[in-house]
Amino acid sequence: MPTTNSLDLEQTVISLFQQEGWQVRLASPEDKKDYTFELERGEECIAVQLRNHKAKVHVGYLEKFIDFLEQPDGARFTKGFLISTSGFSPSVFTYMLTEEVVDISLGTFKDSQIFWEMEPPPPPPREEITYIGVFTCKGGVGKTTISAHLAGAFALNGYDVILVDLDRQSNLRKLLGDGVYLPGPKGSLGATITVLNHDEWSEEDYPDIKVVVCDCSPEYDANPEEFIKRFHYCIIPTILNPLGINKNADVIKRTFRAIRQVNSEAELFVLINNYHADEDKRNEVLNDILKREFKDLAKHDPKCHYIDPEMVAIRFSKQLLYWGYHLVEGSKPQLAFREIAGRSFPKADFLKLLDYLEDETTIEAARE
Numbered sequence: 026m027p028t029t030n031s032l033d034l035e036q037t038v039i040s041l042f043q044q045e046g047w048q049v050r051l052a053s054p055e056d057k058k059d060y061t062f063e064l065e066r067g068e069e070c071i072a073v074q075l076r077n078h079k080a081k082v083h084v085g086y087l088e089k090f091i092d093f094l095e096q097p098d099g100a101r102f103t104k105g106f107l108i109s110t111s112g113f114s115p116s117v118f119t120y121m122l123t124e125e126v127v128d129i130s131l132g133t134f135k136d137s138q139i140f141w142e143m144e145p146p147p148p149p150p151r152e153e154i155t156y157i158g159v160f161t162c163k164g165g166v167g168k169t170t171i172s173a174h175l176a177g178a179f180a181l182n183g184y185d186v187i188l189v190d191l192d193r194q195s196n197l198r199k200l201l202g203d204g205v206y207l208p209g210p211k212g213s214l215g216a217t218i219t220v221l222n223h224d225e226w227s228e229e230d231y232p233d234i235k236v237v238v239c240d241c242s243p244e245y246d247a248n249p250e251e252f253i254k255r256f257h258y259c260i261i262p263t264i265l266n267p268l269g270i271n272k273n274a275d276v277i278k279r280t281f282r283a284i285r286q287v288n289s290e291a292e293l294f295v296l297i298n299n300y301h302a303d304e305d306k307r308n309e310v311l312n313d314i315l316k317r318e319f320k321d322l323a324k325h326d327p328k329c330h331y332i333d334p335e336m337v338a339i340r341f342s343k344q345l346l347y348w349g350y351h352l353v354e355g356s357k358p359q360l361a362f363r364e365i366a367g368r369s370f371p372k373a374d375f376l377k378l379l380d381y382l383e384d385e386t387t388i389e390a391a392r393e
């Protein structure tokens with residue numbers, strides 16, 4: 026919902042640019058979804074996207090703007106300005122500073138001025154440890170991949186993370202060894218992901234840790250109950266494919282039931298993995314079916330959520346498919362966040378997931 030009258034705001038921002046000698050041209054109605062107006066001065070031609078929403082701008086919006094600027098339609102622009110009336114999520118800064126994105130400046134409009142943002146805000150202190158489980162009663166849906174890269178998104182945002190391997194196959198241990206260090210953006214301090222077995226984790230031994238991500242075993246009974254009890258959030262990866270859809274609803278049902286045996290408080294999030302974002306029509310149909318099934322399941326449990334893949338999904342990517350190739354090469358453990366042609370879809374997706382979790386959950390309330 027816009028916070029103030031959008032037209033007034035647009036006029037105010039436009040006049041700020043006009044005072045600085047910019048020629049302003051409003052976007053046509055068809056172009057409005059991509060940018061709000063354009064600026065021209067000498068050789069420069071800038072697409073300006075003005076966002077007037079209560080919530081901070083997320084990586085999802087930034088990515089859409091980048092997509093537009095990289096397309097032929099956006100090619101005539103020499104750069105982009107993304108201007109928000111409510112600031113930007115920490116993940117937006119992480120994304121900007123770690124990707125070789127097209128030339129974009131972030132501005133916050135406040136007190137009739139634009140403040141150009143350079144620095145990410147320091148991560149806010151976390152009072153309590155947040156436990157996040159990644160659990161589906163099924164193998165091969167992406168639990169290990171998602172837990173490692175979700176931990177990676179926290180680390181990119183400056184939090185040290187513990188990644189607990191609850192699976193007897195110990196895939197995390199094989200893939201990441203004792204852990205991995207992620208350097209911070211542009212010379213800033215990075216953060217560490219430490220991989221532990223469940224019996225190696227104790228809160229007293231790691232007093233600075235505020236985030237624990239658990240890669241669960243698909244066999245419910247193999248997961249130590251004391252961990253499931255502690256989960257504040259649980260991510261339930263699933264895949265949107267026709268053969269699996271009814272079966273998947275059943276798997277989701279079993280997964281919900283298993284968690285609820287010992288934990289009635291955790292917020293449960295169904296997350297689509299292996300998403301093919303270019304398959305609009307088929308995705309829409311399959312998504313509607315799964316969403317309907319999910320609604321039935323969640324009727325009696327308000328803490329179950331279905332993350333609409335239009336908002337956040339983990340896209341199918343070659344980087345995630347071949348994650349672990351370092352084992353074959355005998356090189357150092359790493360995550361699949363490396364940019365290819367300047368972009369990393371996995372990084373964007375996991376930062377979006379973090380944005381979503383920070384925003385959407387009532388976890389603070391649930392803890393009281």
Ligand SMILES: Nc1ncnc2c1ncn2[C@@H]1O[C@H](COP(=O)(O)OP(=O)(O)O)[C@@H](O)[C@H]1O
Binds near residue numbers: 196299347
């Ligand atoms: N988004 C994705 N895109 C491409 N490949 C993926 C993706 N997520 C997982 N994979 C691949 O799917 C396989 C199973 O994933 P994994 O995380 O091991 O599942 P689980 O832990 O649930 O058994 C792995 O080979 C992984 O590389």
Ligand SMILES: [Mg+2]
Binds near residue numbers: 168169170192196
């Ligand atoms: Mg696994």
